[in-house]
Amino acid sequence: MTPSPDSAAGTAGSAGAQAAATASPAVSLPADPPADPPSGAPVAPFQRRLSTRIVVLSTVALALVLAMISGTLWLSWQLEGGGAAINDAGSLRMRANAVAIALWEARTGMPAQVDAEVRQLDETLGELRDGDPARPLFLPADAGIHAQFERVSAAWTGALKPAALHDLAAGTGEPSSYMALLPGFVDEANRLVSLIERENARKTAWLRISQVALAAVSCVGTMAIVYLLYQWFVAPVQRLQDGLARIEAREFDTRLPVDTYDEFGHLAQGFNRMVAELQALYQDLAARVDAKTAQLAAQNRELATLYEMAAFLNTPGATESVCRDFLTRVMREFxxxxxxxxxxxxxDGNLHLLVSEGMPDAITRAEQCMPAADCTCGGASAEEPVVFALRGARQDDATLAQRCRKAGFVSVVVSAIVAQNETFGTFSLHFRREREIPPSGVQLLQTLGRHLGVALMNRRLVALGRQLAVSEERNLVAQGLHDSIAQGLSFLKMQVHLLDGAAARGDLDEVREIVPxxxxxVEESYDDVRELLLNFRTKLGPGKLRLAVEDTVARFRRQSDAELTLDYRDEDGPPLPPDQQLQVLFVLxxxxxxTRKHAEALHVHVSVVNGRDFRLAVEDDGSxxxxxxIASRGESHVGFHIMLERARRLAAVLTLDSAPGRGARVELVLPAASRMAA
Known part of the structure; x- marks a missing residue:
């Protein structure tokens, strides 16, 4: 097998260099060889692609192995056909003797046996002549064997067979003619068998030689393939590994040899380019690290400032105190x-000075309130903070610029206080020196302004929430007073008017009727006041609803003659939170x-079931x-209106069911989707 040009170049170029590459493949070499071959020197695909090399090598190895295996199979097939020919050629002697025996037996009256034996010997000769690939059976392709076979065939057809037929036709006499020719035929058949056996022995020797050659070629081919694969793959990988090890040791002058034009050659080129870039980068790495460290430190400071400011602005406190602390922290940061x-x-859109730090009293007194157009601090927008240079300000500039310049300030930075696209105001930083704010500082100021805006907006929302809660509670108080005390006082006012008229007339009997x-x-109004005060002071904690319900039921029993039964069941529902418990208790x-004031009931039943849905039901047998x-009266019936409003707060369903003379039923259902766990 012929090695690739790459490996040949590596082997023929320098044996010592190869030995060094095997022991320590990655060596530091000077400059890179050219990535492409010299101009005008064509490079075959076999030299450029490892995949082409592998395919060619595999094809050659496979073709050689298949050729040798085919040769051994052909020899085996020849040996098998020759063995069958030896058997059939040897059977010629047996057939000839069988014909002689049949001729002897023909004297006793069995001539048909002679014809059968003759036919079989003819068929055997025909098979040896024509061959039988299915068995397989054929004579070896040797001229001497075929000549001997022709002599055997001629001896049979020309002499022995006619003699047998003559002796058979002679009758019962002794087959002397056939017996005289039989030894010569047997000798010829023996010589044919010997020739075929010698040919088979020769082919058997060739088969052994081919098997030994196949084993030797397999060993040599395996070693050649291992060597080529080592040269193509292992050695380049080892050079890369050694190069990486040197790079890890910060030897950035390391270069890999580029002596091939295949994938590993391109990989070595890329490695060399990468190392060259690393070497260039490492030269100013310290400066880059210092710059990056300073940048990260600045970013960390900004993040710490934002985190600290966000945590501080989320703490409760007065608006002025929060703004003052915010201003102090921002001034310290910048x-x-x-x-x-x-x-x-x-x-009116004017700017009102809320807090100031480090500003002269003349400025703070003169600028408590001023139009935004008259103040440099009014020039900030929600998009980006504005930096003003006051040293070169003209006489016709804004008043604040003149005051700040007279106070010794050189630069002013103004940023808007914004939340949800609403501008709440501005904050400004004043410097007695020239100051330029980098883009990161501008972004930090803008973010701080948004944080302060969110804090001011949250405090405004909290104040509005408190006002709304107070308004709602006042509404409920007013409704309660109207439903109880106002009606009682109206009755008392009417009775006092009647009492005044009776006293003016001197009608003592009527006076005695009015006084009780x-x-x-007065007693009923006093009880109503106490009940309202008790309701307003009611506070519940988690799991206290049952005790509050039992107290309410006990108070009803003291105030009314009606018989009240309570059915309170805790099933699989979780406890309600305190605010929902309180609304349920108010409805009860x-x-x-x-019921106590209007129903004139004899029996009252209260049912509380805390299941998946919370249910409260109050039934009586009153009027x-x-x-x-009731529906036509709308909100004029304050009691029902209060219960409906509390049910809406709970997102619950309130059902009022009654008929004149048939009692009344109030049912409150809080679905599982609306209830909250305590």
């Missing part, structure tokens, strides 16, 4: 000499209050009411 925080008035009514009304209290009439 090393500013002064600063202000101004908010925009939504009514006044006392009862309102329902029992309506009932007309649902159509």
């Amino acid at each position: 090393d500013a000499d002064g600063g202000t925080v101004r908010v925009v008035s939504p009514e 009514l006044l006392a009862g009304g 209290q309102e329902a029992l209050s309506n 009932g009411y007309d649902p159509v009439e």
